[in-house]
Amino acid sequence: MDIVEINVKVFTLQNITTREALEDLSRLIDKSFYKNEALENFHEKNTMKNYCFNSLYPLDVKTKIYKKGEIYNFQLRCIGDELREHFLKFLCNEYTLKLKVLVCKSKIVPKRPIERVYSITPVIVKMPGSDKIVYWRNGYTEEQFFEYIRTTSIKKYEVLTGKIVDKNLKLFNYSKIDNKKPIAADFKDKKLLGDKVTLTIETNDDAQNIAYMLLGTGTADMCPRGYGFMNYQYIK
CATH class of the missing domain: 3.30.70.1890 (Alpha-Beta Plaits)
Structure with missing residues (x-):
């Protein structure tokens, strides 16, 4: 890939x-x-x-x-x-x-060991059970927010490659939200709220492969609309 x-x-x-x-x-x-x-x-x-x-x-x-x-x-x-x-x-x-x-x-x-990925555009999540995109802070925890990012990243990798990944895979060893308040953007006459995140990547092969993939697919939802675009830092 x-x-x-x-x-x-x-x-x-x-x-x-x-x-x-x-x-x-x-x-x-x-x-x-x-x-x-x-x-x-x-x-x-x-x-x-x-x-x-x-x-x-x-x-x-x-x-x-x-x-x-x-x-x-x-x-x-x-x-x-x-x-x-x-x-x-x-x-x-x-x-x-x-x-x-x-x-x-x-x-x-270049595919090299990645230390961390971080948002350039806001990450948008559509939490399970919701039929539309609702800002995650309205009813969900930060832990659930990052768990959604982890599981959807694994799912994207499985769809893309056809490989089966351990559903309990530890993908990030550190994660944080970089903005103090939600970031607003316009889409189809609606206001979306998102967040910028930093994700430090585990060194196992599956985690590294998924992190590399996220550079091309984006993180979480609405990536073909410009959301979840990640930059990266290699391990020095």
Whole structure:
């Protein structure tokens, strides 16, 4: 399994706020799939998508606006040659009313022992028993929050690889929430609340393989919408 990272350079055709950015990037990426007959309905299927992305940068921290007529970057990561070839061919030069892609360049994320992964975009969780995404603090504990992340990470790995993993696998030896209050974002005229987390990874092979996978799939839910994008630090 190789994780492909694609650096995407875009030109802004309108002002975009930080809370709008992930949804606007989702629209841009979704539009690219309609150009590819083999993946035309891909983003509408209820399956694991095997890609994730972060938001635009650099950001003006004073205005929290990506200004019209400027050039910004974002990273998109994916698993598999089909998605890599799709994004390099069909996402490049794609555009919406707000964004136009200028350049896409790819590289492989080296697979080396990972010490920790940490959120670049908020992690969104859909807790068991809820038919919609409800912010986890409204009825759940921090322990349940991190257990959900652990179990869904294992499930993603099993779906992706076909391998069976011990359901009691210790995946993280340390986990913490990095923000003091929930982080809000807009999606389909609704406000979502998420959190940024740091997860220190166990050294066993399964934990390391799952951590590497999360760099390409994202953590928890709504990763193809820009949530749960993780950065990483190798063991020194």
